[in-house]
Amino acid sequence: MSNSELILSIRNLTVKYRSRRGYVNALRNINLDIYRNEAIGIVGESGSGKTTLALAIIRQLPNNARIVSGSIIFYNDGNKVDLLTMNYNEFRHYLWEKIAFVPQGAMNSLNPVLKIRDHFIETVKAHNPDASKEEIVRKAREVLKITLLDPDRVLNSYPHQLSGGMKQRVMISLALILNPAVIIMDEPTSSLDVVSQKIILQNLKDIMRMFNVTMIIITHDMGVVAEVANRVVVMYAGKIMEVGDVESIFYNPLHPYTQGLLKAVPKLRGETELYSIPGEPPDLVNPPSGCSFHPRCPFAMDMCTINEPSLKEVNKGHLVACFKYET
Amino acid sequence: MSAKIRSILKSYAFLRLIRAIVIIIVVISISFFIVRLMPGNPVDLYIVYLETTYSMPYQQAKAMATAIFGVNLNEPLYKQYIEYMINVFRGNLGRSMFMNGMPVIKIIAQYLPWTVFTVGTGLLISFIFGILIGMAIAYRRGGILDSIITILSSVLNSVPNYIIAMLLIIIFGDYLGVVPFSMLRGAYSSNVIPGWNIPFIMSVIQHAIFPIFTYVITTIGGWILLMRGSTISVLGEDYITVARARGLPESKIMTTYVVRNAILPIFTNFTIAVAFIFSGSVLVEDIFVYPGIGLRLLQAINQRDYPVMQGIFLIITIAVITANYLADVLYGLLDPRIRVK
Incomplete structure (x- = not known):
C-alpha cells in the first residue's frame, strides 16, 4: 500500500440475529481497518458473516438483526464520523454518495417497473435535486461505457430485457454515478457464467485503475480475490481469522482455515482428488467454545477448546487469530 | 401511415380486445344453443304454456313466442342463430314473457x-x-x-x-x-x-x-x-x-x-x-x-x-x-x- 490513509475503521462490531432457536451470532467482535483506494477481499464460506458485515456498514441489516456493540468510523475529508450512531437522515446522504453497495445476485437489484435510465435519474436526484436530467444521462452514458455496455440500448431498457451479467454491470455503473469513496461488492461474480465473470473482473480492475475508490469485495471465490484484491480478510463463524496482503495469504497462509480454503481450490494440474475441510460449518446459535474452528482444525490443541485466540500481528501487516503463532 | 396502423394492430391492447370480442361472441353463441337445443327448451315450453293456459292456437302461440324470444322459429337453426346474433349486436335481446312483453x-x-x-x-x-x-x-x-x-x-x-x-x-x-x-x-x-x-x-x-x-x-x-x-x-x-x-x-x-x-x-x-x-x-x-x-x-x-x-x-x-x-x-x-x- 503506497498510501495507507484510513477510510473505514470497524471496532468491536457484534451483530446478532433473532431467530426461533435463539440469537444467531452473525458477527463477533470484528476489528478491521480499511485503507483509502485499496481493494480488500473478504472471503469465507456461507454464513461466515460476510454479507452481514456489508449490510452493517450501510445500515441495511434486516429487522431481526441487532447491533450489540461496536462502531464503524468513516474518515471523510479529515473528519471522523461514526456511521452507526449518526442520525439516519444524515446517513442517507452518505449512502451511495460515499459508500455504494452492489448486492449479491444483482438480477433482482433493479426495480422491474422502471427503465435503467430512471434508476440513474432517481439516484442522482435523491442526492442532488437540482441536477438536470440531461446532465445525469450524460454521466450515466460515461459510467455505462466503463462497464462496456452500450448506453443507447441499456438506458432505454427495462431490467427484464437485460441478461444477468448486464444487470450486474448496470449495478456497477450505477454504483459509480455519484463517485463514491467506497464501493462494496457482495459476490460480484456468483451466479454468472464464466464469460460474464471475466468481463466483470475486468470492469473491477478498470475501475480500480481509473477511479480513486476503495473496493470491498465479498466473495467465497479465491480466484476472484487473487484477481482483483490487494488485501484479504478471511472470516469464519462471524469472526476474522486472518488478515494480510494478497501475496502473504496465498503464499504463506497462517491460519489452518485459510490453508484449508486454499487447498480446496481446484488446480489445473497435479492432484486429482479435491481437498475439502472436514466437518461442518459451526452452529452460530451455540458457537463452539474457544476457537470456533477447533472442531475442524487438524492442529487443535487443548487450549483451543477453552480460550479464544485474538487477532495478532505475526508479520508486518499480516494478522492471524490462532494459538499456533502465539508461543 | 401504414407503420402506425401496423403498430396499433400489433399492440397488446388491440390483441386483447380481439380476444375479448371473440370470447363474448362465443358466450352469446353458447347461450343461444343451450336454450335452443335443450330437450323441452323454453321456447317450446312457452308455446305449450300459451296453448294450454290461454287455449291459444298453435300458430298464434308460435308467432307470440317468436316475438318474445326474438327468433323466427320457422327458419332453420343456423338462420335463427344468425338472426339472433344480429339482434344481440343491435341491442335487441328479446322481450320479457311478462310485463306486457317489455324489451x-x-x-x-x-x-x-x-x-x-x-x-x-x-x-x-x-x-x-x-x-x-x-x-x-x-x-x-x-x-x-x-x-x-x-x-x-x-x-x-x-x-x-x-x-x-x-x-x-x-x-x-x-x-x-x-x-x-x-x-x-x-x-x-x-x-x-x-x-x-x-x-x-x-x-x-x-x-x-x-x-x-x-x-x-x-x-x-x-x-x-x-x-x-x-x-x-x-x-x-x-x-x-x-x-x-x-x-x-x-x-x-x-x-x-x-x-x-x-x-x-x-x-x-x-x-x-x-x-x-x-x-x-x-x-x-x-x-x-x-x-x-x-x-x-x-x-x-x-x-x-x-x-x-x-x-x-x-x-x-x-x-x-x-x-x-x-x-x-x-x-x-x-x-x-x-x-x-
Whole structure:
C-alpha cells in the first residue's frame, strides 16, 4: 500500500440475529481497518458473516438483526464520523454518495417497473435535486461505457430485457454515478457464467485503475480475490481469522482455515482428488467454545477448546487469530 | 401511415380486445344453443304454456313466442342463430314473457345502473382502503395491530355477504332499532323527484348505503390479506434494500418501489372480484329489496322468464369480460414485463 490513509475503521462490531432457536451470532467482535483506494477481499464460506458485515456498514441489516456493540468510523475529508450512531437522515446522504453497495445476485437489484435510465435519474436526484436530467444521462452514458455496455440500448431498457451479467454491470455503473469513496461488492461474480465473470473482473480492475475508490469485495471465490484484491480478510463463524496482503495469504497462509480454503481450490494440474475441510460449518446459535474452528482444525490443541485466540500481528501487516503463532 | 396502423394492430391492447370480442361472441353463441337445443327448451315450453293456459292456437302461440324470444322459429337453426346474433349486436335481446312483453334491453337499462352504482362504489372503497390497510400492516408485520387485523380480515373474508346483510338488518333494524329498513326498500324514496336535486341524491345514498357497506365489509378482508402478503414479499426483494442503499427517500421507495410492485398481482384479483360481486349482488339485493340487476335476475328465475334471464346473464358476462380486458390493458401499462414487443 503506497498510501495507507484510513477510510473505514470497524471496532468491536457484534451483530446478532433473532431467530426461533435463539440469537444467531452473525458477527463477533470484528476489528478491521480499511485503507483509502485499496481493494480488500473478504472471503469465507456461507454464513461466515460476510454479507452481514456489508449490510452493517450501510445500515441495511434486516429487522431481526441487532447491533450489540461496536462502531464503524468513516474518515471523510479529515473528519471522523461514526456511521452507526449518526442520525439516519444524515446517513442517507452518505449512502451511495460515499459508500455504494452492489448486492449479491444483482438480477433482482433493479426495480422491474422502471427503465435503467430512471434508476440513474432517481439516484442522482435523491442526492442532488437540482441536477438536470440531461446532465445525469450524460454521466450515466460515461459510467455505462466503463462497464462496456452500450448506453443507447441499456438506458432505454427495462431490467427484464437485460441478461444477468448486464444487470450486474448496470449495478456497477450505477454504483459509480455519484463517485463514491467506497464501493462494496457482495459476490460480484456468483451466479454468472464464466464469460460474464471475466468481463466483470475486468470492469473491477478498470475501475480500480481509473477511479480513486476503495473496493470491498465479498466473495467465497479465491480466484476472484487473487484477481482483483490487494488485501484479504478471511472470516469464519462471524469472526476474522486472518488478515494480510494478497501475496502473504496465498503464499504463506497462517491460519489452518485459510490453508484449508486454499487447498480446496481446484488446480489445473497435479492432484486429482479435491481437498475439502472436514466437518461442518459451526452452529452460530451455540458457537463452539474457544476457537470456533477447533472442531475442524487438524492442529487443535487443548487450549483451543477453552480460550479464544485474538487477532495478532505475526508479520508486518499480516494478522492471524490462532494459538499456533502465539508461543 | 401504414407503420402506425401496423403498430396499433400489433399492440397488446388491440390483441386483447380481439380476444375479448371473440370470447363474448362465443358466450352469446353458447347461450343461444343451450336454450335452443335443450330437450323441452323454453321456447317450446312457452308455446305449450300459451296453448294450454290461454287455449291459444298453435300458430298464434308460435308467432307470440317468436316475438318474445326474438327468433323466427320457422327458419332453420343456423338462420335463427344468425338472426339472433344480429339482434344481440343491435341491442335487441328479446322481450320479457311478462310485463306486457317489455324489451329485455329496457329492463336491463332500468335495473343495471343501480347495481353498477352500488357494486362499483363498494368495490372501489374496499379496494382503496384494503390496499392502504394491507400495506400499513405489512410495514408493521408481527405487531399487535397486524395480528388483530389479519385475523379479522380472514374472518370477514370467509363470511358470505348475505349473512352480513342479514346481520346488519338484525342489528340495526331490530336489535338497536335505529334504521327503518322497510323504508329503505327500492333505490330511492317515493316522495322525491328523480334528478339532480339534494333530496333525491340524499335519498339515493340512504338507500344504497347498506348494500355498499355489505360489499365493503365482505370484500375488504380479501384485499387486506392480498396486499399484506404482496407487500411483505416485495419488501423482501433485493431492489428495496438497494433502493435504500442508494439513499432514496423512504416516501419515494414506498410509491415507486413498494406500491407499484405489490399492486401488480392484485390487479388480476380485481377482475375476479367484479364477477363475484355481480353474482353476489343477487342475494344482497334481495335481502335489502334493492332494485338492481341481481334482484331482477332472481325475479326472472322465479318466473321462468327466460329472455330476461338470458339477457341478464349476457350482460353480466360482458361486464366481467370487459373488466378483465381493462385490467389486462392496465396491467400491461403498469408492468413492462407483460407488454408484447
